[in-house]
Ligand SMILES: *[C@@H]1O[C@H](CO)[C@@H](O)[C@H](O)[C@H]1NC(C)=O
C-alpha cells in the first residue's frame with residue numbers, strides 16, 4: 001500500500017512537472033511578460049504623492065472618487081499609472097520620496113508634479129499660479145534618485161528587506177515614462193514663438209534619451225514611453241494663454257498648442273527609434289497617449305463627458321479655471337467667502353483641476369493604451385517586454 005502511494009505520488013509529480021512546462025510554453029506563446037515591479041518617472045500625469053510630500057498637501061477633496069479622500073494624487077481618483085499597475089496585478093506605486101507606509105517591494109514612483117525634462121534654471125519654488133516656478137526634481141534628479149534606490153534598496157538589512165524589490169526585479173521590471181508636458185507649457189506661458197519652442201525640442205529629446213540610457217545602465221530592459229497629451233485642450237492653457245476663437249479646433253482645443261505637442265511627439269518617436277538601434281537588448285514601446293486622450297475630446301458624449309473642456313474642480317471663466325481660484329483654495333465672490341470644491345459628478349468631466357485628468361478619463365485612456373492599439377510596436381502592456 002505504502003509502495004503504491006509512493007508510486008502515485010511519483011507519477012503525480014511527473015504530471016505536475018510536465019503541465020508546468022506546458023504552462024510556461026503556453027504563456028510564452030501568448031506573449032505575456034511577467035513584470036514583478038514598475039519604476040515610473042514623470043510629472044503630474046503620474047505623481048502618486050511625491051509633490052504633496054515635498055511641498056504642499058493636496059486639498060482634502062482630492063481622491064473623492066476612489067480613495068475616499070486625499071491620496072496625494074492630482075485627481076479625484078486613480079491615475080493612468082495606477083490603472084496600469086492594477087492591470088498587471090501589481091499594487092499602486094508608492095512615491096520614492098514619501099516615507100509614510102513605504103513599501104517598494106513591487107516598484108517605486110519617482111514622478112513629481114511640475115517636473116521637467118530640462119534642468120530648472122530659475123524660480124525653484126513650484127506653484128500652480130504665476131510665477132509658477134519649476135520643480136527642482138527634474139528628470140535628471142529622478143534618475144539620480146533611482147540610482148540611489150537601486151543600491152540602497154539592496155543594503156537595507158533584514159528588517160526592511162521585505163519592503164524592497166529583489167535584486168533581479170530591476171532587469172525584469174517595467175520602466176514607464178511620461179514627461180515633457182511641463183517643458184512645453186512653460187514655453188507657452190513664457191510667450192515663446194513656435195520657432196523658438198521648436199528650436200529647443202531636439203535638446204529635450206536628447207536629454208530624455210540619455211536619461212533612458214542611464215536607466216538601461218542601471219539594469220532596465222523594458223521601457224514603456226508615453227508621448228505628451230493634447231495640451232491645447234487643458235483648461236490651464238485655454239485660460240492662461242488664450243487663443244482667438246478661430247484658432248480653436250472642432251473639439252474646442254487650441255490648435256497651436258496641440259500642434260506643438262505633436263511636433264514634440266514626432267521627435268520623441270524618432271528618439272525612441274534611435275534608442276532601439278542603440279540598445280538592441282532592450283524593448284521600447286512608444287505609446288501614443290496623445291491620440292488616446294484626444295479622442296475623448298472629439299467624441300465626449302460617447303464617453304459620458306458632458307463638460308469636456310471645463311475643469312471639475314475650479315472656479316470662474318469659460319473653462320472653470322482661474323489662477324486665483326484653484327481647486328481647494330478659499331475665495332471671496334460677491335462678498336461671500338467659500339472654498340473651491342470639486343464638481344459633484346467628476347465622471348462627467350475629462351479634466352479634474354485644470355491640468356490633470358479625472359479618474360473617469362484616465363480609466364478609459366489606460367484601457368485603450370494597454371491594448372496595444374496606440375503602441376509602436378503594437379504591443380499590449382502585457383507584451384511590452386517583446387521586441
Ligand atoms: C508590501 O506589499 C506587497 C504587495 O502588495 C505585499 O504582498 C507585502 O505583504 C507588503 N509588505 C509588508 C511588509 O507590508
Ligand SMILES: *[C@@H]1O[C@H](CO)[C@@H](O)[C@H](O)[C@H]1NC(C)=O
Pocket residue numbers: 333334
Ligand atoms: C456674483 O454676482 C454676479 C452679478 O450679480 C452674478 O452673476 C454671480 O452669479 C454671483 N456669483 C455668485 C457665486 O454668487
